[in-house]
Amino acid sequence: MKKSVAILFAFIISQFHAQQGPYYQQSAKYKMDIDVNAEKFTYEGKQTLDYKNNSPDELNVVYFHLYWNAFKPGSMMDQRVASQGKNGDSRLQKDGISRLASIPKDQEGTQNIHWIRQNGKTLKFEVQETVMKVYLAEPIKPNASTTFTLEWDAVIPQQIRRSGRNNREGIDMTMTQWYPKIAEYDYDGWATFDYIGREFHAPFSDFDVTIKINKDYVIGAGGILENPMEIKGYDANAKIKADKNKATWKWTAKNILDFAWAADKDYIVKSFDVPEGPKVFLVYQNNDKTKVWEEAQPYITKYYQLMNAHFGKYVYPTYSFIQGGDGGMEYGMCTMILGEAKNIEGLMGLMAHEGAHSWYQQMLATNEPMRPWMDEGFTSYAEGYVMNQLFPPAQKLPNPFFNSINAYRNFVKKGIEEPAVWLGDHHDNGTSYTYASYVKGELYLVELGYIMGEQNLAETLKQYYDQWAMKHPSDRDFLHIAQKVSGMDLKWFQNYWINTTKTIDYGIKDIKYDAKSTTITLINNGQVPMPIDFSIMTSDKKIVNYQIPMNMTHTWKTKDAYGEFKTMPYWSWTQKEYTITVPYTKSQLSMVGIDISQRLADVNPDDNFIEVK
Known part of the structure; x- marks a missing residue:
């Protein structure tokens, strides 16, 4: 490297580190007055937004999200759905054709900004489209x-994805991402991704929202209802104060x-208190298809107790499960889910996933559009962990994530996998997005538990919450904690698992029996190196576990929830084969195998075990 180039390179690096500086996050306070015309599915809005710039940067522009502008023919969302055809999100299309293309003009999503002012100046x-530059x-x-004020009116769109009017279960209005929302600003700059149908990101904010709507309506929301005595459905003795046949609902929410x-x-509306947890509201249509909601209270109570104990305490005073939307989608202090369910396990599976987003989307607020695998994947891990305890499988599985690992194996065979590192809206295939974000994100934690031990994974999740709750962590922040807790270098694993579609494939190549021992040759047929848990079962059914470390971790696992391990010499990641000799003869063995816990996401597990006969 030439000296001048080296000096320039050093300067650039120094500037990068200088700009990083101490952690900061922006904050906002919204005050909104909303007047709804329920007959026309429109509303008028007024907003005051107090915005605090906690960054070291001077801001000359700000950005707002106008998500509803996506719900119309010819929008970017419509174009994306049309280009993907049957490979896209099935909820956005019918017979491979975009549902947005046929939205009638009077049902297009519209957010008309009349004006916006800063400290009184227009x-x-x-x-x-879905981004407003100011x-x-x-x-x-x-x-x-600074203080922004603005007025706007909006048309509630035909329900296509998450938001809108008259969803397929007959919910009149699902009001999500419905107001001009200021974008997040952090070290990566403004989070101004166009809305194509997937994830969201925003600064932590306080809300004071007044909604006027026909008095026949009941509202479910994520927040505190400040005037329940005046509201139908929330108090048996409510005296409804109506202004021209409209009731006024006053909601607040913080952070x-x-x-x-x-x-x-x-x-x-039904409600109950979780001991040492939130007050839970169930808001749904009471009919034959929603009967199982009546069974939910004890399961939800145990759910919060399990989540609080293992993943950190839910910090907000309330949480609402609201029938609405087109599947399930998480928001602050609430979720919108489909209400119809055949059994309580199906309903709770949806509630468990969306509720867990209160941890891995709200309290630990990662940038979802950039890292959907942290949001959806960590949430799926929490869902699997809790559901395994709420509804223990009839047939005991080797681990709570066994079915997810099998689903991943089967998907890989299709040859359409896409890296988890891709931006959420930029996956080419809807199913590939699901596996990259939900499944590989979930298995990221499962594989970490396998590599460094379940006790270290549990401690990592605890410290992650303790250090980053109510902030905006990144994958780098999580990995830093995992490495500190385990003492291992784990960067190699994250690179393979998140940035590539390379796979794990170990097997037993050969076995030789001697007079006093048995020698087994293992082979790495995959592209992702891993440490190996190797076990033998004796003829009298005793299990002996061996840990074959992988050299890049530099520190070895000696035990976890699945047993204690005798440590063997490490297996270099460049080495194709490895031999292990155990002090047992053929007559003393009944089985030898790789990964008896079956947590290793090996795409070809058929050659991982040999039964000794």
């Missing part, structure tokens, strides 16, 4: 605050990412 703005009258300096609500004339 601002110039540009609407770039040019400031005065810069927001570091550690300074959440977004405020969501739904409204329907047929909603009922």
Whole structure:
């Protein structure tokens, strides 16, 4: 390297580290007044937004999300669905054709911004479909605050994805990502991804929301209802205060990412308190298809107790499970889910997943569009962990994630896997996105538990919560804790598992029996190196475990929840084969095998065990 180039390179690196500086996060306070015309599915909105710039950067522009502008023919979402055809999200299409293309004009999602002001000064703005760029009258300096005011009106779109009117279960209004929402600003810059149908990101904010709507409607929302005595459905003795046949609902919420609500004339509201947990609200239509909601209370109570104990305490005072949306989607202090369910296990599976997003999306608020595998994957891991205890399988499985590992193996065979590192909306195949984000993200934690031991994984998750709850962590922050807890170098694993589609494939190549011992030759047929748990079962059914470390970790696992291990010499990641000799003869053995716990996401497990006869 030439000296001048080396000096320039050193300067660039020094600037990178200088800019990183101490952690910061922006904050916002919304006050909104909403007047709903239920007959026309429209509303008028007024918003005051107090915004604090806690970054070291001076801001000359700000950005807002206008998500509903995606729900119309010709939008970017429509174009993306059309280009993907049957490879895309099945909920956005019918017979491979985009459902957005046929939205009637009067049901298109629309957010018309009348004006926006900064400290009373009218601002110039540009609407770039689902993103609004606002040019400031005065810069927001570091550690300074400013106040935005704006007015807008909106058309509630035909229900296509998550938001909208008249969903397929008959919910009148699902009001999610429904207001002009300021974008997150952090070290990566403004989080201004166009909305194509997947994930969201936002600063932690406080909300004070007043909603006027026909008095026949009941609202479920993520927040605290400040006037329950005036509201139908929330208090048996409520005296409804109506203004021209409209009731006024006053909601507040603190330190959440977004405020969501739904409204329907047929909603009922039930509530109960979880010991040392939140007050839970169930908001749903009471009919034959939603009967299982009546069985949910004891399961939800145990759910929160398990989540609090293993993943960190739920910090908000309430949580609402609301029938609405087109499947399940998480928001601040609530979720919108389909209400119809055949049995309590099916309903709780949905509630367990969406509820777990309160940890891995809300309290630990990673950037979902950039790292959906952290959001959906960690949530899926928590769901699997809890559901295994709420509904123990009739046939005992080797581990709670056995079915997810098998699903991953079967998917890999299709040859359409895409790396988990890809941005959420930029996956080419809908099923590939699901496996990259949900399944590989879940198995990221399962494989870490296998590599460093379940006790170290549990401690990592605990410290992750303790250090990063109510902040915006990244994968680098999580990996830092995992390496510190385990004492292992784990960067190689994250690179293989998240950034590539390379697979794990170990097997037993050969076995030789001698007079006093048995020698087994193992082979690595895959592209991802791993440490290996190797076990033998004696003829009298005793199990002896051996840990064959992989050299890149530099520290070895000696025990975990699945047993203690005798440590063997390490297996270099460049080495194709490995031999292990155990002090047992053929007559003393009944089985030898790789990964008796079956946590290793080996794509070809058929050659992992040999029964000794």
